[in-house]
Amino acid sequence: MANGPRVTLDIALKRFPRLPVPLIEGLALEIAPSSVVALVGPSGVGKSSLLRLVAGIDTDFTGSILVDGLPAATAPPAGFVFQDSRLLPWLTARDNIRAVRPAITAAEATALLRQVDLETYADAFPRQLSGGMQRRVALARALAVNPDLLLLDEPFVSLDRALVTDLQRVFLSLFDRQHPTVLLVTHWPEDAAILADRAILLDGRPLRIVGDFQLEGKRGERSRAHIEQMTALISEHRTEATR
Amino acid sequence: MRAATQERQGHGIRWEIVSPALLLIVWQALAMLYPGRLFPTPIAVAQQMWTFSASGRLPLDMAKTLTRAAIAFFISMGIGSIIGVAMGRNRILDRLFSAWVIVGLNMPAIVIAIVLYIWLGLTEFALILAVVVNKVPLVITTIREGVRSFSADYDELGRAFRFPLLRRLRLIFWPQLVPYVLAAARTGLSLVWKIVLVFEVLGSDGGVGFRISELFQFFDIKGILAYTAAFILVVLVFEYGVLRPLERSVLKWRMDRA
Known part of the structure; x- marks a missing residue:
């Protein structure tokens, strides 16, 4: 059983050149090991940028981001799932997984595809897969890189509801089996209510935390009514915060 | 799905085979409509080609021209690719040398040949x-253009998963560049064939261009067309025997669409 790392964010300043207001200023956050934390906020607020800092893709900021005590940029790379699936179109599903970690064998890559119910599509090119399938391959690829720390950047964007439900089922089953630390960026409170243990509301420029909720009940076992209730709570709080 | 794709490809290949046959039929019909020494039929040209081949003249000239074209092609692909990548990645280099490229693109080929022949003499090297x-x-x-069109998203993917340089080159940059390399090879080859022939006419001691200029002195149109047809045959063999299979193999992911 894998155990997710602790992630500690203490960002003093992150600004983009030519923009008058910093993106982030004085943001501190502690993510408990093996917890699923949803970062909820409106589009364009800076959630994805924050995720890129945690992934170590963007190192141009002052402050620190530690993954189990190591700076994010030098810690083992996180399993990143981008908004678009971002599979390399010239590689098959299996080879996309092996591309990020050549040490794994073809059989191991196929086993990862089995975890997302895509074993039979191992030899398919991304263009031959539907949007939902591509996201699942992207998830399998993220697991190949680092099953302990997953960074999910709006993984359900531009998918229809049926595919979202299907993908959420895959996520829940994976979280349950592998116990990773997960940072899920979303602008839908419902995603948080279904998948997360904790929801952090982000808003404003500079980006600030406007709400922090421990979500009751075990994820995956929450009733529809419970999910709706938590969704309403988060949405309400978001509306109040932006007023 | 795969069967349908194969069927479509089968149809495409059949049309490609029909295409040159159709050209020959049109040529034969026109030659029969306007008979004369200056408009030989494809059959007469084929006979002439056979005569030249049997005498050993045609293969020898062809070998000379193809060797020149191949050397020029590989050298220019190598140099052009290195400079192209450098200019595509580095904005300062691009700005500094883009005027040179424009001059090079628009400089008449004949001027370059004449100048180089004057400077270096009528040598193989000058040609x-x-x-x-x-x-x-x-x-x-x-x-x-290929390098400029590289996706920033894939670049970010490489950084997110910490790809080492070689893996980044092999799995991210090279596959994006391949279509452009193939395009450069194809347009480049057609240009090289033509230019080599023109330069051989201008000054050389053999080769297809040299022989065509010789045949021109006698208004031997059958001989000229025999050489041209032989040359075109080689180009077609290269296109269908090398370039197309290569393209199909490296761009398979683009063709196998759902």
């Missing part, structure tokens, strides 16, 4: 250099 100088700007432009 190949003239072809290279003509072709390199075209390769630079195509490869530079």
Whole structure:
């Protein structure tokens, strides 16, 4: 059983050149090991940028981001799932997984595809897969890189509801089996209510935390009514915060 | 799905085979409609080609021209690709040398050949250099466009998963560049064939172009067409025997669409 790392964010300043207001200023956050934390906020607020800092893709900021005590940029790379699936179109599903970690064998890559119910599509090119399938391959690829720390950047964007439900089922089953630390960026409170243990509301420029909720009940076992209730709570709080 | 794709490809290949046959039929019909020494039929040209081949003249000239074209092609692809990648990645280099590229692209091929022949004499080296100088700007432009069109998203993917440089080159940059390399190779080859022939006419001691200029002195249109047809046959063999299979193999992911 894998155990997710602790992630500690203490960002003093992150600004983009030519923009008058910093993106982030004085943001501190502690993510408990093996917890699923949803970062909820409106589009364009800076959630994805924050995720890129945690992934170590963007190192141009002052402050620190530690993954189990190591700076994010030098810690083992996180399993990143981008908004678009971002599979390399010239590689098959299996080879996309092996591309990020050549040490794994073809059989191991196929086993990862089995975890997302895509074993039979191992030899398919991304263009031959539907949007939902591509996201699942992207998830399998993220697991190949680092099953302990997953960074999910709006993984359900531009998918229809049926595919979202299907993908959420895959996520829940994976979280349950592998116990990773997960940072899920979303602008839908419902995603948080279904998948997360904790929801952090982000808003404003500079980006600030406007709400922090421990979500009751075990994820995956929450009733529809419970999910709706938590969704309403988060949405309400978001509306109040932006007023 | 795969069966349908194969069926579509089968149809495409059949049409490609029909195409040259159709050209020959049109040629034969026109030659029969306007008979005369200056408009030979494809059959007469084929007979002439056979005679030249049997005498050993045609293969020898062809070998000379193809060797020149191949050397010029590989040198210009190599130099053009390196400069194209550098200019595509580095904005300062691009700005500094883009005027040179424009000059190179628009410089008449014949001027380059004449100047180089005057400077270096009627040598093999001057001929190949003239072809290279003509072709390199075209390769630079195509490869530079390819590098400019690299996806920033895949670049970010490489950084997110910490790809080492070699893996990044092999799995991210090279596959994005391949279509442009193939385009540069194809347009480049057609240019190289033509230029080599023109330069051989201008000054050389053999080769297809040289022989055509000789046949021109006698208005031997059958001989000229025999050489031209033989040359075109080689180009077609290269296109269908090398370039197309290569393209199908490296761009398979684009063709196998759902």
